[in-house]
């Protein structure tokens with residue numbers, strides 16, 4: 001079985017095996033020596049770089065956020081400063097033994113950087129003139145998962161960005177917290193073509209130490225939610241614990257308001273799972289390193305002519321970072337499947353008969369749809385097809401997501417919907433006890449309270465406790 005290069009598992013039948021095979025065989029990533037860690041290969045890393053470029057340009061810049069870097073090691077005493085935060089993270093922090101430090105203090109490998117950054121912030125912020133302070137860092141994070149790990153989606157070490165901002169007023173803080181989650185939605189939908197629901201986390205699911213948390217939630221083909229990004233309004237709790245204060249315009253001492261927000265390499269996993277199929281990887285064109293592969297169809301007596309023309313076309317398509325596969329060891333059919341597995345968005349077939357008519361055949365990876373194009377129009381045709389493919393991938397995924405949303409009026413309906421792998425929309429009392437009850441009985445957890453719905457009047461009762469509902473909410477199983 002190992003020698004078989006294609007994907008053996010079926011997405012419909014065994015999504016877990018299928019997903020792993022697609023990630024590995026399409027050369028995005030491989031398993032590393034330590035359980036729960038991975039090697040992100042150049043093709044996978046190129047996707048992360050696209051995310052970084054988009055983020056730096058379209059999120060950081062408009063918000064006035066600057067990139068910086070803070071250390072990997074965090075003293076234990078920093079964690080203890082914010083009790084809720086410390087408690088929330090304690091099960092998954094990896095510690096260095098205290099015998100390693102002169103100070104005799106244990107050091108944590110960062111699971112998130114609030115504590116170490118805010119220690120610096122407490123030294124930097126003196127007056128309202130130092131605010132707002134807006135910083136982001138790109139780094140790796142370690143969370144020592146004891147659960148099953150999964151490439152990209154749940155790993156012990158992953159890459160992410162974490163933005164940490166400090167404001168003079170609550171209003172500015174909340175405005176940016178929301179702006180970020182909306183920008184995340186745009187990034188994930190525009191670039192990765194993954195549709196998401198946007199909302200607020202419940203008290204139970206919010207970030208440890210935050211006032212409230214917003215999230216974007218994607219839904220994978222197996223009905224499980226994938227939290228794709230979060231933005232936390234931290235209120236003044238961290239400022240208090242870390243001694244961050246400023247002299248206000250009134251010459252009095254004030255506590256500032258803070259937020260933090262992040263997206264990670266798990267987005268790559270979500271993208272693979274959303275779009276790929278039984279033939280292998282399907283990449284949204286915007287993140288594909290090589291957007292086109294050119295495969296000349298070679299026969300003995302026309303070989304030279306076809307190769308010459310293929311090379312000419314290859315040169316005109318430089319902006320698509322094309323691959324020209326003119327090797328003769330493998331048949332065109334073999335190459336077709338190989339590049340389908342690799343997720344190259346477009347294949348161009350160039351054969352002697354096509355050239356007689358001055359044409360090439362263009363094939364889309366996702367739909368296998370063929371387009372005949374005049375050689376001279378290739379570039380334009382490609383631009384159009386790639387744009388359409390990006391749009392179609394999003395559209396298809398969006399239709400699929402909405403087709404999975406069902407309403408549940410009572411527990412029986414809820415239970416059935418979980419079994420049917422649906423996303424459940426329901427009236428909710430907003431009590432932690434009901435949430436724990438549901439989790440225990442069905443394995444589903446709350447995803448988010450849709451933005452704006454809090455202000456709407458909610459009719460109906462909570463299906464668990466029967467009390468009048470306070471909000472509308474989404475529930476599902478999750479990664």
Ligand SMILES: [Zn+2]
Nearest residue numbers: 429434462465
């Ligand atoms: Zn209830």
